[in-house]
Amino acid sequence: MKGRNVYSLDTPYAQQKTAQQAADKAYARKIHKRRFLAMIGIIGVFVLVFGVQIWKNQRQLGRVNAQIQQTQTQLTKQKSKQKQLNSHIKELNDPEYLQQLIRSKYNYAKKGETIYNFAN
Template identity: 40%
Template sequence: MEVHKLANSNVSVLEPKSKKTSMQPGRSKYERKIHKHRLVAIGIVFAIVLLGLGSQIVKANMTYSSTQQSITVNKKKLSKQKAAQSDLKIEINQLQDTNYLKKYVREKYMYSKPGELVYNLPDSVNEIQK
């Protein structure tokens, strides 16, 4: 602020400092250039951060989906194994019975009792026609 005294008066007037018009266009151009560079730099940093976080989200999503797929596959395998285990437990209990064991050995390994004749017949009509 500049103080100016009015002519033939004891009163002084406060006026703002006047800016030189010749420097203002050059200075504002420089300031605009600086602000533009700063905005570009901030934009680039923002884009890099956004790409980094976006890639992390995509990787996490891919990992999650592959984990979910492997969980479903392993659950199916587990259910098959449990079914096979229950079948084997039933078979173990049946093999404890001697009558079942004798019948199983005759059918599986083609054993026969002394004096018994064994005939092999086809299982279906299609095998007869061949």
């Protein structure tokens, strides 16, 4: 090393200074480690809370989808029943069908007709 003066580091001040720097570095590492662990803990709590919320929402969504499916099935049944009833209403508006229904169901007869019931 040309042109530089190299001093010996064996002096008590230099040793104290390097020891202090080493202690400062160790303390800084300890503080950084604590901060890192605290941040990991906080992030872990957030992940846990949000994970539970997502899980609850997924369960609720499943229940709602099951209810929707059940309601869709009921709706389909009701629509088919409504079609049958509407066709029955149209048939009841037909005088010939109505007359036939009254005669068969209520044993109604016109004047001069005789009704015979046979045992089966």
